[in-house]
Amino acid sequence: MFQSKTRYAIDPATVKTLNTQQLRDHFHVGGLFAQNEISLTYSHYDRLILGSAVPTDAPLILDHVPETGTSNILDRREMGILNIGDTGLVRVEGNTYEVKQGEVLYIGMGAGAVEFSGLGRFYILSAPAHKTHPTRLIKLTDAKRLELGAPETANERVILQFLHPDVAPSCQLVMGYTQFSPGSVWNSMPAHTHDRRSEAYMYFDLAPEHRIFHFMGEPTETRHMVIANEEAVISPPWSIHCGSGTGSYSFCWAMAGDNVDFTDVDVVAMENLR
């Protein structure tokens, strides 16, 4: 089964006026990782697509997506796929890649249909592209590690960068995931914005009874959404994006926009948050 939906971009002045459900309708992405289904959300923020593919008995094929207006989704786009399940297979351009848990497959523009099979639970990201970078499986040992935070501030974590200029070049997509030390629950605090790039977070490895309090909004107009395991949030470029869990978790982050400089962030001073 295939399903896709569109999320439009709205401005910060409108976001201030939304109630909880309206905020979720715009920025929370649930229903991911349904069995035997490819589910995509096409966001108008930097035209970032996020979604999932969970094959069961038969392979799932990702090919034409009405929202892109091209015959194949990758005609003018690139893709990053993170497997959060057991070992799965991705077949593209006649090659089959064995993608283990925690590995990322980059697929370059123009690669054509993508076939998912095996035991993978695939998280899919895609952004518009202007040239073809080689399709490549990026293993955990290839990722760049960035250790941040401290136990005293409950934010000791390692940021693993997979689609990053120093690891695997891409046109727009910058992507990886963050894992925490035991007892640390705060991501991306102190908070930041990057008005030049949009971002999406997908929270995983969270026990079913636990929740993430994800914070968004302009720094002086913050809002929160309560997020369960394997759910995602779209972060507009002008918004902070940080969160705290009632239990341990990991999250995949991905950005698209004007540059691929991970360090190009505007940190928000704590005293300016409201």
Ligand SMILES: O=C[C@H](O)[C@@H](O)CC(=O)C(=O)O
């Ligand atoms: O712009 C960078 C993104 O928000 C994330 O990479 C932040 C993150 O993974 C973290 O602080 O844990």
Ligand SMILES: [Zn+2]
């Ligand atoms: Zn960010």
